[in-house]
Amino acid sequence: MSDALHPAVAGAQPSQRAEKNPEAPLFEGDYRDRFERVLSRYPNKQAALLPVLNMAQEIRGWLSPQTIARVAELLELTPAYVRSVASFYTMFSTRPVGKHVIQVCTGIGCDLCGAQAVVDKLLEATGTRIGEVSKDGKYTVVEVECLGACGFPTVVQVNDRVFENVKAEDVEGLLAELD
Amino acid sequence: MAYPYADPRETRLLSKHFGEKDAIGIDGWIERGGYRALKKALGSMSPDEVTGVVKESGLRGRGGAGFPAGLKWSFMPKDDRPRYLVCNADESEPGTFKDREIMRWTPHQLLEGCIIAGYAIQAEHCYVYIRGEFVDIVRILNGAVGEAYERGYLGRDILGSGFDLELTVHLGAGAYIAGEETGLLNSLEGRRAEPRIKPPFPAQRGAFNMPTTVNNVETLASVAHIVMNGADWYRQWGTEKSPGTKLFSCCGHLQRPGNYEVSLDFNLRDLVYELCGGPPEGRALLAVIPGGSSVPIMKADEIDCDVSYEGIEAAGSMLGSGGLIAMDESTCMVRAVRKMVEFYAHESCGQCTNCREGTAWLAKILQRIERGAGREEDIPLLLDISANMAGRTICPLSDSAAVPVVSSIQKFEHEYLAHIRDGTCTAVR
Numbered sequence: 367m368s369d370a371l372h373p374a375v376a377g378a379q380p381s382q383r384a385e386k387n388p389e390a391p392l393f394e395g396d397y398r399d400r401f402e403r404v405l406s407r408y409p410n411k412q413a414a415l416l417p418v419l420n421m422a423q424e425i426r427g428w429l430s431p432q433t434i435a436r437v438a439e440l441l442e443l444t445p446a447y448v449r450s451v452a453s454f455y456t457m458f459s460t461r462p463v464g465k466h467v468i469q470v471c472t473g474i475g476c477d478l479c480g481a482q483a484v485v486d487k488l489l490e491a492t493g494t495r496i497g498e499v500s501k502d503g504k505y506t507v508v509e510v511e512c513l514g515a516c517g518f519p520t521v522v523q524v525n526d527r528v529f530e531n532v533k534a535e536d537v538e539g540l541l542a543e544l545d
Numbered sequence: 546m547a548y549p550y551a552d553p554r555e556t557r558l559l560s561k562h563f564g565e566k567d568a569i570g571i572d573g574w575i576e577r578g579g580y581r582a583l584k585k586a587l588g589s590m591s592p593d594e595v596t597g598v599v600k601e602s603g604l605r606g607r608g609g610a611g612f613p614a615g616l617k618w619s620f621m622p623k624d625d626r627p628r629y630l631v632c633n634a635d636e637s638e639p640g641t642f643k644d645r646e647i648m649r650w651t652p653h654q655l656l657e658g659c660i661i662a663g664y665a666i667q668a669e670h671c672y673v674y675i676r677g678e679f680v681d682i683v684r685i686l687n688g689a690v691g692e693a694y695e696r697g698y699l700g701r702d703i704l705g706s707g708f709d710l711e712l713t714v715h716l717g718a719g720a721y722i723a724g725e726e727t728g729l730l731n732s733l734e735g736r737r738a739e740p741r742i743k744p745p746f747p748a749q750r751g752a753f754n755m756p757t758t759v760n761n762v763e764t765l766a767s768v769a770h771i772v773m774n775g776a777d778w779y780r781q782w783g784t785e786k787s788p789g790t791k792l793f794s795c796c797g798h799l800q801r802p803g804n805y806e807v808s809l810d811f812n813l814r815d816l817v818y819e820l821c822g823g824p825p826e827g828r829a830l831l832a833v834i835p836g837g838s839s840v841p842i843m844k845a846d847e848i849d850c851d852v853s854y855e856g857i858e859a860a861g862s863m864l865g866s867g868g869l870i871a872m873d874e875s876t877c878m879v880r881a882v883r884k885m886v887e888f889y890a891h892e893s894c895g896q897c898t899n900c901r902e903g904t905a906w907l908a909k910i911l912q913r914i915e916r917g918a919g920r921e922e923d924i925p926l927l928l929d930i931s932a933n934m935a936g937r938t939i940c941p942l943s944d945s946a947a948v949p950v951v952s953s954i955q956k957f958e959h960e961y962l963a964h965i966r967d968g969t970c971t972a973v974r
């Protein structure tokens with residue numbers, strides 16, 4: 367992985383959330399290398415915070431207090447500061463999430479074209495309420511603001527995959543495709 | 546494959562190669578004339594000459610505010626501090642999805658623009674701040690950046706000109722307010738994306754306290770064309786005050802939603818009815834929001850104007866980001882406004898009381914009106930809260946949140962009253 371990764375894009379790898387280990391070592395091996403490449407692109411360590419949190423989340427699945435403390439240590443920041451930044455952004459999970467995080471766009475473009483029905487169907491099919499982890503640990507369904515693909519409603523993003531033009535009747539098929 | 550709905554009435558400058566898979570990679574892009582403008586700029590023009598031609602072209606910022614790009618560049622101080630170029634690829638204004646398509650189909654078009662702009666302002670580093678949700682687009686952009694480095698279009702001594710430029714792709718993490726340029730700069734520095742008080746403007750103190758220019762993706766993508774072909778060429782399209790072409794992302798109740806690029810003197814009504822095919826069969830158009838959810842709602846009979854900045858303004862709205870949202874008669878206007886306001890309530894960074902509290906109250910009141918539990922006094926109350934939100938905060942998000950409320954009450958008050966008085970909705974289902 368990291369051999370091909372140019373430092374210019376080392377911090378910009380869409381994080382893949384499936385199959386993560388909350389105990390995995392942070393920033394060792396290839397990830398250490400990626401971490402160094404990210405740092406090399408900014409005039410100070412703090413600026414690497416978002417990319418480094420993104421990487422930490424990719425490795426561990428979510429940002430636990432321990433993970434946040436480790437990131438803080440590496441970047442010479444305080445854990446409280448890192449937490450305050452992480453909690454500002456919706457893509458950072460400070461709670462455990464399902465293997466598949468299903469984000470449904472309910473912004474105005476998708477809402478006009480039936481996003482609510484897609485959300486309802488997803489909740490029914492996964493047996494969850496918004497933001498919950500399903501009993502089998504597989505799914506978390508969340509409503510998100512405009513995903514910037516309004517011409518192709520409804521837009522559903524699952525981890526690092528995007529599905530466009532999703533209708534309520536497509537939900538079963540979409541879930542089947544995830545496994 | 547023709548791009549979803551290409552139309553001969555479009556002027557496809559930026560979108561000419563949308564839909565062509567072969568245009569994505571660097572070889573395909575060079576075959577289509579890519580990087581010739583860069584060679585021209587670095588080989589035969591001084592940085593000031595590049596700024597000059599962009600100034601003369603009249604190109605205005607496509608991120609929403611419409612500020613002249615060349616003029617913005619000319620504000621950059623010429624001292625020996627490091628200078629930065631930041632490309633705003635955070636695209637998250639509801640209804641807007643044009644920058645995504647530029648990067649998806651023509652990532653090198655953007656990179657070439659970034660390098661030329663970087664040269665004009667003599668930047669040492671360009672950060673492309675792209676919203677983290679754009680996972681598939683990020684991969685395409687990353688690939689293009691790698692290619693550009695490999696070919697020597699980025700890095701040291703670009704094309705033997707002596708000009709050095711590094712470029713880094715920086716992922717956002719989900720925050721609309723990171724699209725506001727100073728919120729973006731804070732986010733880039735590893736902070737919460739809270740907008741800064743201006744002045745100082747980014748040109749004086751921007752990223753890492755250094756002189757910085759922030760430009761939108763579409764603005765930067767236009768630059769190579771202007772440098773290659775000249776200001777007069779660019780001015781053959783559009784109007785005196787709004788030269789050139791613009792991408793409109795069209796969504797909502799339309800037969801052919803998608804991106805259309807038109808000359809800025811194109812007729813808005815034609816865009817909606819001809820290019821986008823109007824509302825679905827058997828339904829009448831109710832309203833149009835021409836420039837993203839932050840601009841005033843127009844009634845269906847108000848859209849016979851040209852799409853220039855001044856044309857849409859004269860018709861009572863704003864060009865904004867060019868994110869056009871069409872609503873047909875099946876729309877519950879109260880619900881639509883409630884959705885937009887909830888967006889702003891969610892995305893308010895919370896620094897300013899009027900915005901933080903105002904957006905929450907607007908949402909609460911709209912929710913109760915929609916449920917049929919509203920009171921007649923709620924309408925003046927909504928207007929009163931809105932008035933207190935405009936022009937009093939660090940950034941214009943607060944103003945934006947009030948816009949759909951005020952404009953919908955002005956134009957669709959009967960829809961509110963139907964909910965309040967009769968517990969009914971005027972939407973045709």
Ligand SMILES: Cc1cc2nc3c(=O)[nH]c(=O)nc-3n(C[C@H](O)[C@H](O)[C@H](O)COP(=O)(O)O)c2cc1C
Nearest residue numbers: 606607608633635636637724725726760761764942
């Ligand atoms: C709340 C808010 C959100 C914004 N979001 C974006 C955005 O997503 N993309 C963008 O290019 N500009 C956005 N802007 C405008 C930027 O602040 C800035 O004006 C723009 O990036 C400048 O580039 P331009 O001159 O090339 O348009 C936003 C502004 C505000 C107030």
Ligand code: SF4
Nearest residue numbers: 894896897900938940
């Ligand atoms: S207006 Fe709203 S979003 Fe803008 S700085 Fe103030 S609180 Fe934050």
